[in-house]
Amino acid sequence: MSQSEAQSDVVNKPPLLWLQASIFAITLLVALTLVPWYGFTHGYSWTLVGLAYLFLWANGLSITAGYHRLWAHRAYKAHPVLKVLFALFGAAALQNSALIWCSGHRRHHRHVDDNELDPYSAKRGLWFSHMGWMLREYDAAKEDFSNAPDLLDDSIVSWQHRNYLAIAIAMNIILPVLIGLLVGDVIGALLLAGVLRLVISHHTTFFINSLAHFWGNQPYSDESTARDNSILALLTYGEGYHNFHHTFQQDYRNGARWWQFDPTKWLIKAGSWMGLTTDLKRIPSFKVQRSLLDMQFKRAEQKLAKVDTESKWAQQWRELLDKEYQHFAHNLNQWTELQREKYLQKKERLSEATHEFSNELQHKWHSTAFHSRLRELNFSLKMQRKRMQHLLLQLSDAQPV
Ligand SMILES: [Zn+2]
Ligand SMILES: [Zn+2]
Structure with missing residues (x-):
């Protein structure tokens, strides 16, 4: 200046x-x-x-x-x-x-x-x-x-x-x-x-x-x-x-x-x-894990972009990452599906005029099943995050041959 x-x-x-x-x-x-x-x-x-x-x-x-x-x-x-x-x-x-x-x-x-x-x-x-x-x-x-x-x-x-x-x-x-x-x-x-x-x-x-x-x-x-x-x-x-x-x-x-x-x-x-x-607002754990994983994939991509992408080493890493990404996408779909089911069930329940015993029982069963599926999904994301952490560390350490 x-x-x-x-x-x-x-x-x-x-x-x-x-x-x-x-x-x-x-x-x-x-x-x-x-x-x-x-x-x-x-x-x-x-x-x-x-x-x-x-x-x-x-x-x-x-x-x-x-x-x-x-x-x-x-x-x-x-x-x-x-x-x-x-x-x-x-x-x-x-x-x-x-x-x-x-x-x-x-x-x-x-x-x-x-x-x-x-x-x-x-x-x-x-x-x-x-x-x-x-x-x-x-x-x-x-x-x-x-x-x-x-x-x-x-x-x-x-x-x-x-x-x-x-x-x-x-x-x-x-x-x-x-x-x-x-x-x-x-x-x-x-x-x-x-x-x-x-x-x-x-x-x-x-x-x-x-x-x-x-x-x-x-x-x-x-x-x-x-x-x-x-x-x-x-x-x-x-x-x-x-x-x-x-x-x-x-x-x-x-x-x-x-x-x-x-x-x-x-x-x-x-x-x-x-x-x-x-009314304390909390972002669902799944969304938090999703952001963390998104960033991990982004970092892995950035690291891979810096090496010779044609090398066998880079291709092996690419395959591994693609596999992880497919797993991630599958979990995301499952979650979206789960949210949709939850919404439909809520709507159905609201439209019911009577809450008979059998309906009540069915609702409880659905709710338990929903929560256990959600827990499984959260756990799966958490484990994937650990794997990705490991992968990223190896990506930093390893040198292409
Ligand atoms: Zn602020
Ligand atoms: Zn700020």
Whole structure:
């Protein structure tokens, strides 16, 4: 790029949002200077550290479980008490009202990686997707609620949007002062529960838009830049499994496997035991396995394409892959057939006027048979995934002769 082009690029940039930029800069500066200085000179009590940590988690989980999975994706339903808590502690994160946040996030999913329409497109670079997009008046980030009529109808979301400034100030200044009065250290509380909590909360959330689109692997899909990263999941209340999330955004889980660190998923699940959350959406295991296998086939094809396709070695691999692929296609057909049968049975059952004993018995038998066939199919896919994993490893290691 020539000097004049670079200059015109700077000139053409949208105007800077001074308030936002100042909040980010000042809070970061205070967190890096005054927070440690006060710690060295006065010290922070363990009670204060504990309360600030609790506030950080309430703050973070309100964004991930509330703003993100409940409101932006409607992955489950929540009791009004929980929604009010999400609205209050979500506003504490100073990331705008849920309405603005969610409509922007829905655009991110719909137009992911599109530099014009995705508000935080990763294709515009790490800095832009992290926070650069919030510092200037970019068109893609302008308020547009046309994709959020459900949220406009949600009384708690609307209430939070109308009173956002007052709630945000109360949560970021009054609450830390109250914490300070409780532990007898108002300045310490303002620094720790006010500023440091806010800065950590900001950057960990922003990692999901930036690092989670750059660093990690893509086991479910490579159609977007989104990646799964277990280290990021530790810092983002489970949202580091971003490749899964972009592939199956309706699922209330991001770390879908039981061992994956996803406290947001655990909170939502625990809420269901207490009647605070309902209608938790889960993508059927078969569909998840199908995506994983699809990607494995894609990778195997990419690896095979790099070798001499005429060689005997490559042909043997091709035969093996074709065999696996036929097996995969057969399982997919079986699954489609099973879904069709399930649909027809449901329809038939609904149309029956009486539920006689024999019908009831027949229904139970069908239902058991359906589930055992589904389990068999899932198992078959799981085993095939293992075989493919093995195959891919061998493909990487082996050299064509
Ligand atoms: Zn999302
Ligand atoms: Zn994303």
